[in-house]
Amino acid sequence: MNFAALMAPLGPFGAAPHLAVGVSGGPHSLALALLTRDWVLARGGRLLALVVDHGLRPGSDAEAASVAALLRGQNIPAKILPLGLPPGPRLHERARAARLSALLAACDAAGAPWLLLGHHRGDQAETVAFRALRGSGPDGLAGMAPVRATPEALILRPLLSIAPARLEAVCAAAGLAPIRDASNTDPRFARARLRQAMDPDGPMAAALSFIAAGYAHRRAATAAAVATRLAQSVAFRPEGWARLDRAALGQDATARAALSAALRTIAGAIHPPPAMGVAGLLARGHGTLAGAVLTPSGILAREPAAVVPEWRGTTWDGRWQCSGHAPGGGGWPPDLPAIVRAGLPGLSPAPLLFRPAGGPAQ
Structure with a gap:
């Protein structure tokens, strides 16, 4: 071997x-x-x-x-x-x-x-x-x-x-x-x-493995196309939201897959949202799905109603990790859209320092 x-x-x-x-x-x-x-x-x-x-x-x-x-x-x-x-x-x-x-x-x-x-x-x-x-x-x-x-x-x-x-x-x-x-x-x-x-x-296992390789090649090609479309149409922000250009996103199968990936990222979901729900959201251009909300202006954010309000140890809503006090006070950027702010943890007068799980401190 x-x-x-x-x-x-x-x-x-x-x-x-x-x-x-x-x-x-x-x-x-x-x-x-x-x-x-x-x-x-x-x-x-x-x-x-x-x-x-x-x-x-x-x-x-x-x-x-x-x-x-x-x-x-x-x-x-x-x-x-x-x-x-x-x-x-x-x-x-x-x-x-x-x-x-x-x-x-x-x-x-x-x-x-x-x-x-x-x-x-x-x-x-x-x-x-x-x-x-x-x-x-x-x-x-x-x-x-x-x-x-x-x-x-x-x-x-x-x-x-x-x-x-x-x-x-x-x-x-x-x-x-x-x-x-x-x-x-x-x-x-x-x-x-x-x-x-x-x-x-045996031969059945070999055949199924061959079939998997064919579908894997297709999956890789789709992933590359989706990554390109995301780069062209979605701008992700460090506070855990994104701005979506619906014209650049399009309405085809690649657009549906890209929107599905964006929804999953914003919501922090393990599994992708239902395909029919993604297609409907893409056609409407706004709405909520699987823990995320898309506004008519193209803001894609965590759905406030889906946020888990209680603390889980040092992790809030499965997305933000508390790592100490931020120096000099302050809070979230003042120009954050209201729908985004509604899905973020509130900061105390001596604010805690939050960072996205696996990401840089905010």
């Missing part, structure tokens, strides 16, 4: 790169750690393996410790991340989200700007099939992206085109015995049932 060729399109990485890799102890993430170790050492860089102790079953802490010890025995520094996930519904879904959050936080703390994950061709096929069953559109059928940006690190998935049997062979060649997670074959979970119905090394 030419791992350098798999990594090449995910770069550039520069000299002496510092990477992190998520390792569950299963054969695929373990193989990724071994391959990445050799790749990093050849470039004079550093690798940190991150092992999540999910705490979902008795002995998970000991299992995580054994995985970390195995990695250290392979000259791979390892850190254990206790998850402490509470029981309840949607366990697998919540566990995946919490695990990724913990991995990214660890990357941020370690100063590692790249996080590698061991998803392979079978995982990609499973994702595409699962989304197809749920009625996903073209973007969903593109499956997992090989590169995804987050505030903490770039998420890289270099193994999406690799059959899992080849990764099993990497572990076998190193004389390592991976850990097998019984929940991956537990028929109580929909993904496990789908996994059992489809051979991850």
